[in-house]
Every structure is written in C-alpha cells, then in structure tokens.
Amino acid sequence: MVETILTTSMGIMLVSIILSIIRFVKGPCYTDRVIAFDVMTISSLAIIAGVAYLSGRVIYLDVAMVYGILSFLGVLVVARYMEKGL
Amino acid sequence: MEQIGLSHIAITTGILLILTGLWGILTQKNIIKMIIGFSLFDTGIHIVMVGVGYVEGKTAPILDEAVQLKEAARQIVDPLPQAMVLTAIVIGIGITALMLAYALRLYQKNKTLDIQKFNDLKW
Amino acid sequence: MLKKIFTAAVIVAFAIILLKGYGFSGPDQQLNEVAERYAEKGPEEVGAANLVTAVIVTYRGLDTLGEVTILFLTASIIGFFLKTRREDLTAPPQVRKTSEILSTASRIISPIIFLFGAYVFINGHLTPGGGFQGGAIVASGLVLMLLANPLKTVNHKIISVVESISGISFVLLGVLGLVLAAGFLDNAFIGPGRFGSLISAGAIPIIYIFIGLKVGSELSGIVSNLQETQKEEI
Amino acid sequence: MQAKNVFVSFLIGLIFWTLLNNTFDPLILSVGAGLSLLLSLIFCARCDVFSELKLTPVALLYTGIYLVVFLYELIKSNLDVARRVITPSLPINPGIVEVKTRLQSKMGRMILANSITLTPGTLTIDISGDTLYIHWIDVKTEDTQEATEKIVRKFEKYLEKIYG
C-alpha cells in the first residue's frame, strides 16, 4: 500500500523533472534556465528521499543533505554573474 | 524489462556520454567549450566504472544496522571501483581548474578564445 | 567537411573499442575475489564501517597520498600562473553591491556549512563522506562568503599554513604506521575501538581530518586565486 | 552585545550538530560543542546578526505563533498559485509595488523578506533601507500604504515582538 503510493508519487516527481527540462531547452533568457535548474535540483532532492525509503538506508539522506545545503550556491553564482557582481 | 539490468542502463549512458564529450572536444573551436567537453568525458568514464562495479540487487558497502556483519559479502556491491572513482573525481576538478587557468592566461595573452588563432607553434 | 568525416570516423572507432571491451555480457551476479576479501576481512582488519573509506585510507592509502600531491601541485601551479601584482590598485573595482538579504543569510549559513563539512569528515568511517567531500564542502562555505562579499580578500598565509601542517601530519601518521604497525599508513597502531562508534577504526578518523583540512585548503586556494577580482595583472 | 552573538550562534551550531548525529552520546556532543564554539568565535564575534534578538519567554511564544502563521500562509500561497496555474485562462495581473517596513534589525528584515517571498503571490525583488520592492502576481492596489497593510503587516506585528 505505502510502497504503491510512494512509487506513484516518485513517478509524478519524474514528470515534473521532465517538464522543467522542457523549460530548460526552450527558455528564452538565462533566468528561465536557471530557475529550471533550481526546480530540477529540488525535485531530485525529493526523489533521493524516496529512493532512501525504498532502499531502507538512512545514509542516503546524507547525499540529499549535501544537495539541500549546497544547491543554492549554483543559482547564486549565476545570478551574481548576471548582475556583474562577481 | 526484466533482462535489462541497472548496470546496462548506466554503462550505455556512460559510453554515449563519453562519445558526446569526445565529439565536443574534437569539433568545438572555443577553448572553454573544449574544457566542458572534457568534463563530460570525465563524468562518462566515472559512470561506466561505477556501473561495472554494480551487482544486481545489492546495497551500498557501508555496514550499519541495515547490513549484517556476517552476511556482508552477499549483500554489498564492489567497493573498489567506488574508491577509484572518488579519487578520480577529485583529481578531475584539479585538472579542470588547471586547464581553465591556462585558458585564462592564453586569453590574456592572445585576446581570443578561438583555438585556430593560436599559431605560435606553427611554422 | 573532410574534417568532420574524419572526426566521426575517430568517434566510431572509439565506440567500437569501448563496446568490444564491454562485450554486452553484463555484470557478474556476485562479487569477485578482491571485493569479497575486502567485504569479509575488512571490518576486522580495519574496523571501518564504511568499506570505501577502508579501501581509500588503508588498503590503497598510497593512491590517496599521490592524489593529494596532485591537488597540491595543481593549486600551486594555479597560484603561480595567476600571480597578481599589488600595485595595480588604481582603478576602483566595478562590482554591484550585494543585497542585504544575501549578506545576512550568508552570515548564518556559512558557519552551518563549515560545521556540516566538519561532520562529514569526522564521521567518514561510519557514514558516506570523508576527507574529500568534507574538504569540498568547506571550500563551498568559503565560496558563499566570497559571493556575499566580493571585495573580501582571503588570507593566503593561513591557507598555506593549514595546508602544509595537515600535509606533514598526514605523512607522519603514515610513517608512524610503518614504525608501530605493519606498514605505511596502517591504522592499527591505535586500538580498534567498538565497531560502529565514533572512536573506532584506529587512526582513520585522524587521517581523514587531516585529509579534509588539506583538500579544503587546497580547493579554497584554487577558488580564491581564480576569484580575486580587483588586482588584475593585464 | 558580542557575548550574545557568540552564544546564540553556538546554540544554533550545537542544535544543528545534535540533529545531524541524532544521538545524545556525551563524546559526540562534546566534539560538537567544541567545534561550534570555535566556529562561532571565528565567524560571529564581529557580526551583528543576532544582537537585536530578544531572549525572553514572550519572544519565544511569539516565535511559535509566527511559525504557525507562516506555515498557514505558505499552504495558502501554494493553493493560490496552483489555482492560477491550472486555470486555462491564466488569471494573472502582475506588477511591482513598493512597501515600507518598520523593522530595524537586519535579521528581522531578512526573515520578513523570506516570508514575503514564500507567501501568496509575492516575491521580494530588492530591499533598500526601509523600502521593499515586491513583485505581486495579482496587484490589488498600487498605493504604498494599502499594499503595506496587505502584504507586510501580518508578519511584521509578530516579528516586532521578537526583534524589537
């Protein structure tokens, strides 16, 4: 029961990753691509948590923590580059 | 779906990524694009190596309450390729940074990033 | 056009070599001998719960030494290449100010990032992670501080002092293993401790702390050398 | 004021370390305490982030109330954005408005700006002095005073109690 629902929700997260990939390919300006990158990172966080549950290993969450703490640095550096702040 | 293993998917992806990176290195004229191609090549090799070490249906080589100590050899994947790849990734960023520093220096000297304009060694 | 065809031929040849090497046979269904030896004997010989750590620090410790040397060489070559001249400070730097939100947030987040990096390399023998990852996380914390305040300069003296002290301590620990135990970088000269607790696996936590500090300071040196905005030698 | 800074950041570091290790083993706790004391002495001795924070029971109570209000607004904002997204005609009329805040401390302003970013249809674009520029997905009013009433007030009255 629980695993079926979790599998469904991980499928929905995958669909969301695919939609943001479409935005990345289309995106007219840099901001669109960067925001698509952000959404992809966050969806991957949720997917990693789901994989950690399905494998039954708490240690996989450490990887998710590295993402959660460091992922916004990439967005930050692109934004500062765009506004000539580096 | 049953006969396709996870490692088949990983190794196919890795090989195609290697070829894409090599294509990028060979066809692009901008130095920075060539360095990006090199880093793609690097990632592809890492994926292939980890995929070769994967054993179907087994878990990570870290022993905690989810893996029994006695049964460890039947429950974990190969730790050796993972250690190698870990080393390789760290060296990879060093190489990438070094290449970027060279590219920056070349730009400061020649005022261009086009690889075909660098004809100092031609005669 | 001819060039493109030639390139495509090279790619195809490379692909054929790769596919021959793999042969579509698929992976084994069980571990090979070396991995089985590591999995069975590793926990008692080394005492680390994370077998990747055991392989990196003890079984293949010399590789790690070489790797750290390569990083050190890279960092020093970059520092030598992008050497800046101090007297070019005439033109004021043209940098847009950071917003107040980012500078406040970086004051809170960067100590947390450093603490997380320390957690990663102290617990390297129990959880995924270790010196390299922890060093990279520490360098990322430094990057956050530099992003929030672009005109800040990093003190290169502190970085190089930390780097050399940890490098020397790493080699000394290796030699200590040679003298007191079976070989170079053998970790058994400190008692093994209880399996799975923080004080276990002999000298691995100490070695990993030094590796983490060394990698962190090297990556920070690379980043700050590439970052320094105002002192350009043109 | 410096002792308070160091103390608060030390406390935050210790809580973070405990959550990370998920244990109360005295050895691990002492390692964490040493590390977070060192880090807070290095990084927070000269910064003024936590100096306006009030450490009274009333402030703690208001922090709890603020969290509840914030979570409610977060869920409301998401339902709002979701409704706009799935409506076929895409009912948006966006604009950038200007609002004022009474908060003085940097930390309070940061929390205010983050809360505004996460709540219904608003996104902080820039902050200078006591003026915040806000991108609003559904502009109801262009007047500064009314916009302040609508956007800022509901958080500000709690944050004032906490940060003064």
Next chain:
Amino acid sequence: MIIKIIAIIIGLAILLMALIAVYNKKLIVAIVAAGVVSLFASVMYLLLSAPDVAMTEAAIGSGLSTIIFFYVVNKIRKNRKDHA
C-alpha cells in the same frame, strides 16, 4: 521497477543535457547544462548504490566546478571590457 524507470529517464536527460552543453552557442548555457549533467549523474550513482561517489559528485562536480567555470568566464569578460 520504479528504480529502473528513474534510471532510464535520468540517463536520457543526461544525454540531452550533454548535447546542449556541446552545441549551445552561449557559453553560460553550456556551463549550466554541464552542471545539470553532474546533478543527474549524482542521482545515477545513488541508484547504483554508491552514496560516497554521489556525495563527491554533488559537492565537487555540481557545485565547485560550476563555480570555477563562472569565475573564469567572469574574468574573461572583464578583460574584454578593459580592452574594448
């Protein structure tokens, strides 16, 4: 089962992003696409049950190398402005 589907989609995404990184004219887009390749590669390592490698790739490949690329491109831009 779901893990294999995730792996297939992640693999396709990696290849698409690699093509963008090689063929896009704009340098910034290429660098960000290379960062996305690293991100998905890290998820792939996690599926192959290699959390150590995944962590390294997350911290180094996706974080630090993108940042280093941007610093260098920024220096090149400044240099060009000085000599324009």
Next chain:
Amino acid sequence: MNILAIIGAFVTLAGSIFLLLGSVGLLRMPDCYNRIQAGTKASTLGTILSFAGILLIMPGWWGKLLILIISVILTNPVSSHVLARASYHKRVPLTKATLVDKYQEEEEYIAVKDQHKEDQNNDQT
C-alpha cells in the same frame, strides 16, 4: 501497516503533486518573474511535504529530515530573491500584462550604466 505510514504516503503524494504543479507553472507563465514565483514556491512546499511524509513513515529518521526541511526553507527564498534581483538588473523585460512598475531606476550602485547592450553581445563568446 499502521495508519501513520499511510497518512505519510498520502502526504508524500500531495507533495509530489505540488512539485508537478510548480513545473506546470514554470511552463505556462508568461515572463521570468512569474516563473520564479511559480517555480520556487510550489517546489518548496512540495519538497517539504515529501520530507514530512517520509518523516511520518520512518519516524526514526527525524534528525536528518528536519535538517533538510530547515535548509530548504532557509535557502530557497534567498536564491529566488537574488535571481529576481539579478534579472531585473539585467533588464529582462516584464510581460505585457504588467500593471505597475514602481521599481524603476533606483541605480545607486557602483556599477557602470548602460553596458547591458554590449554585455548581451559579449555573452556569445
């Protein structure tokens, strides 16, 4: 199979639906700022709900999941604010439907004016 686990599974499902709506908004919205709004908000709540659901299913993992939730709440609005500010300073155009724009020409920065056109040419390195 206790009732808490099933509640947690449904919470995770709700989180994934919010993530999906966020990326649909990313596709449908007309300009950058609206896309930032849709993208960051919905994905923040979606991720938080997914972690909360797994927290309900596996209560023993609370420490790390709590850190994940806190870090997402702390870092995500900062990055979206910085991104919005950067795209405003790069003069990414607002959509036609925009009613008011009070934030015009507040340039008290050190940066040199009117270099954005040259910059846009230069980006095609």
